[in-house]
Amino acid sequence: MAIQFVNNLDINQNYLEQAAIENLAADPASGVLGQLIFNTNSGELKVCTTASPTAAVYTAVGGGVESITTANSTFVNLADSGTASVPILTASLSASGTPDATKYLNGDNAWEAISAIPGTYDWDLQTDSGAGAKVTVGSGDTVVFTSGNSTLDVTNSGLSTSINLPTTAVTAGSYTYTALTVDAYGRITAASSGTSPVTSVTGGTDITITGTAAVPIINQAAITRSDSTSTASPAAGATFTAVDSVTSSTTGNITALNLKTITLPADTNDNTTYTLPTTNGNNPDIVLTGSDSSTDIININGTGTTVKVTGSGNNTLGFDLVDNVTIVDDLTIGGEFTASGTGQSSFGGQVTIPTTPSAATDAASKSYVDSLVAGGLTFKDGFNAGTGALDGGGNLTTGAARVALEVGDFYVVTTAGSFYGSVTLDVGDSVIAKLAAAAGTSDINDWVIIQGDEGVVTFTNSNGGTYVAYGSTNTGAIGAVTIGDVDLTAVDGTSTTTTKFLSKDNTWDVPSYTTNTDAKYALQADAKSGSSVPLTLDGSNGGADTTVNLTEGANITLTRNSATEITIASTDTGALGDRVVLTGGNTAGGLTTFDYNVTSSFGSGAGARNVKCEVITAAGQTVYADVTRSGTTLSVIFTGTVADSAYQALLTYVG
Numbered sequence: 001m002a003i004q005f006v007n008n009l010d011i012n013q014n015y016l017e018q019a020a021i022e023n024l025a026a027d028p029a030s031g032v033l034g035q036l037i038f039n040t041n042s043g044e045l046k047v048c049t050t051a052s053p054t055a056a057v058y059t060a061v062g063g064g065v066e067s068i069t070t071a072n073s074t075f076v077n078l079a080d081s082g083t084a085s086v087p088i089l090t091a092s093l094s095a096s097g098t099p100d101a102t103k104y105l106n107g108d109n110a111w112e113a114i115s116a117i118p119g120t121y122d123w124d125l126q127t128d129s130g131a132g133a134k135v136t137v138g139s140g141d142t143v144v145f146t147s148g149n150s151t152l153d154v155t156n157s158g159l160s161t162s163i164n165l166p167t168t169a170v171t172a173g174s175y176t177y178t179a180l181t182v183d184a185y186g187r188i189t190a191a192s193s194g195t196s197p198v199t200s201v202t203g204g205t206d207i208t209i210t211g212t213a214a215v216p217i218i219n220q221a222a223i224t225r226s227d228s229t230s231t232a233s234p235a236a237g238a239t240f241t242a243v244d245s246v247t248s249s250t251t252g253n254i255t256a257l258n259l260k261t262i263t264l265p266a267d268t269n270d271n272t273t274y275t276l277p278t279t280n281g282n283n284p285d286i287v288l289t290g291s292d293s294s295t296d297i298i299n300i301n302g303t304g305t306t307v308k309v310t311g312s313g314n315n316t317l318g319f320d321l322v323d324n325v326t327i328v329d330d331l332t333i334g335g336e337f338t339a340s341g342t343g344q345s346s347f348g349g350q351v352t353i354p355t356t357p358s359a360a361t362d363a364a365s366k367s368y369v370d371s372l373v374a375g376g377l378t379f380k381d382g383f384n385a386g387t388g389a390l391d392g393g394g395n396l397t398t399g400a401a402r403v404a405l406e407v408g409d410f411y412v413v414t415t416a417g418s419f420y421g422s423v424t425l426d427v428g429d430s431v432i433a434k435l436a437a438a439a440g441t442s443d444i445n446d447w448v449i450i451q452g453d454e455g456v457v458t459f460t461n462s463n464g465g466t467y468v469a470y471g472s473t474n475t476g477a478i479g480a481v482t483i484g485d486v487d488l489t490a491v492d493g494t495s496t497t498t499t500k501f502l503s504k505d506n507t508w509d510v511p512s513y514t515t516n517t518d519a520k521y522a523l524q525a526d527a528k529s530g531s532s533v534p535l536t537l538d539g540s541n542g543g544a545d546t547t548v549n550l551t552e553g554a555n556i557t558l559t560r561n562s563a564t565e566i567t568i569a570s571t572d573t574g575a576l577g578d579r580v581v582l583t584g585g586n587t588a589g590g591l592t593t594f595d596y597n598v599t600s601s602f603g604s605g606a607g608a609r610n611v612k613c614e615v616i617t618a619a620g621q622t623v624y625a626d627v628t629r630s631g632t633t634l635s636v637i638f639t640g641t642v643a644d645s646a647y648q649a650l651l652t653y654v655g
Contacts, residue, residue, distance in 0.1 A: 072094065234264055307320070383397075385417035467502075470484055556569070608629035
């Protein structure tokens with residue numbers, strides 16, 4: 001019987017001298033890939049090329065090509081121009097006709113013109129938007145590219161068609177403060193640079209500038225008027241000089257005065273005297289009454305919406321504003337404007353106020369308010385994080401019609417999901433727009449994501465258990481949840497560590513099988529008797545004596561030193577041995593490994609490196625496996641899959 005090796009044999013590149021391959025009269029039915037045999041009947045060295053336990057295939061090694069036979073198929077001809085041992089094979093297509101760049105090989109094995117292929121030149125022409133009818137272009141058809149409104153230039157160069165925008169009279173370059181002319185097709189037909197806008201305004205004499213550089217507010221300062229008076233009493237027929245007209249510039253500056261000499265008419269005084277009394281009440285009359293009893297009446301009427309006129313006595317006119325003043329045109333107030341009352345004031349037109357208020361009670365301009373709220377939060381809606389659907393309608397993240405964004409838009413997750421398919425958001429998480437986006441253009445980079453990571457959304461607890469109860473129970477509670485004290489529900493009082501225990505029926509009681517006699521015991525070693533040392537539990541103080549014999553085993557010696565000390569010594573008899581059945585194998589990477597802890601055979605002090613191992617079959621034949629040692633573990637390794645108990649290990653302890 002041959003010696004069995006059950007693992008790979010590595011001879012470390014040493015020569016295998018005077019070796020022979022297994023000689024067999026016929027190929028064996030079984031084998032593994034690469035297994036060599038020498039078939040003595042055929043005289044061939046063979047290798048197993050198909051592994052099988054019942055139908056292995058062995059193929060001869062070497063020999064070269066002995067003969068080759070060529071044959072022609074439908075499309076390919078194969079010819080051998082070499083020798084039997086060195087064949088030279090040439091393959092070529094057998095198609096009829098002459099091939100060229102305009103031919104193809106058809107199923108009849110003939111070279112045909114490309115134009116003969118059915119549908120070769122048929123293709124569809126349609127606008128990229130899908131509008132209009134689809135046109136099929138067939139062989140021989142011509143497609144003409146034209147500019148329907150003369151806004152494009154179409155040129156051909158060989159087989160290439162170029163479609164370009166025609167040039168206009170506009171010179172390429174950069175324009176500032178540009179004036180543009182655009183035709184009906186959106187093309188720029190004229191462009192020119194304009195004058196730079198006013199970037200700053202400086203006040204002058206009696207002129208103040210407020211507001212901003214882009215939006216200046218020009219005000220005329222209050223001018224203190226310096227009046228001068230003169231008196232003159234020209235007689236009838238005398239002359240005096242008066243201002244006839246004033247000439248001013250377009251800016252309102254006075255550029256000239258026209259003075260006129262006035263000659264009073266000659267004195268025709270007939271010595272008639274007049275009184276000028278007024279009537280009383282609203283809209284009074286002024287009555288010019290002459291001493292000759294002639295009268296002239298002037299009626300003084302208020303407007304009804306702005307000014308009321310009241311007569312008092314015969315020489316007093318009162319002018320006052322009506323209670324509700326309506327001013328149709330501009331109103332300029334040089335001083336302070338104070339509005340009293342508790343009613344609501346309204347303005348149909350635009351009211352311009354300083355951009356930045358200075359006092360706490362000053363009105364704030366739109367520009368000032370916008371600067372304060374820019375970037376502030378504006379709550380918009382709740383939404384589904386997975387689909388983007390807004391609770392109030394519309395969509396936040398999905399589709400071409402998703403809502404436009406402004407900086408500060410604030411949305412809260414009401415249904416959990418994956419935000420833009422990227423970030424998982426839970427209920428209560430929120431997103432804030434950090435970038436503005438037009439409708440249908442937003443993406444995840446436009447947002448600041450706030451994840452609460454709240455974990456538990458709702459909390460429920462109950463006292464359905466047998467032994468433990470909460471101080472407070474909750475159902476679907478949220479926020480700061482109180483469960484109260486958690487304690488045992490056992491009845492019959494509280495536990496007493498010396499007498500009571502928690503029983504299965506959830507009560508504190510003394511076990512019925514426990515009787516505390518407060519008995520005391522002493523453990524002592526008695527005198528050795530034969531190979532045994534009795535260990536006696538002395539119950540002289542209330543308990544019964546109990547004795548256990550500690551007996552010597554093989555290679556063990558017991559020595560009683562005193563009532564409280566025993567020495568256990570081993571007798572070294574030389575090498576110790578054991579036979580172990582190999583079980584619990586682990587198969588991985590084409591190997592089966594059996595690990596054995598040698599302390600199971602030789603005690604706690606044994607190390608695997610002090611254990612010699614021989615592997616045998618269940619029948620007792622020695623085989624050769626790979627044996628490795630580490631710590632207390634001895635590993636026996638086989639090639640392939642090995643069943644438990646197929647092999648045994650003879651162990652010898654040499655320590």
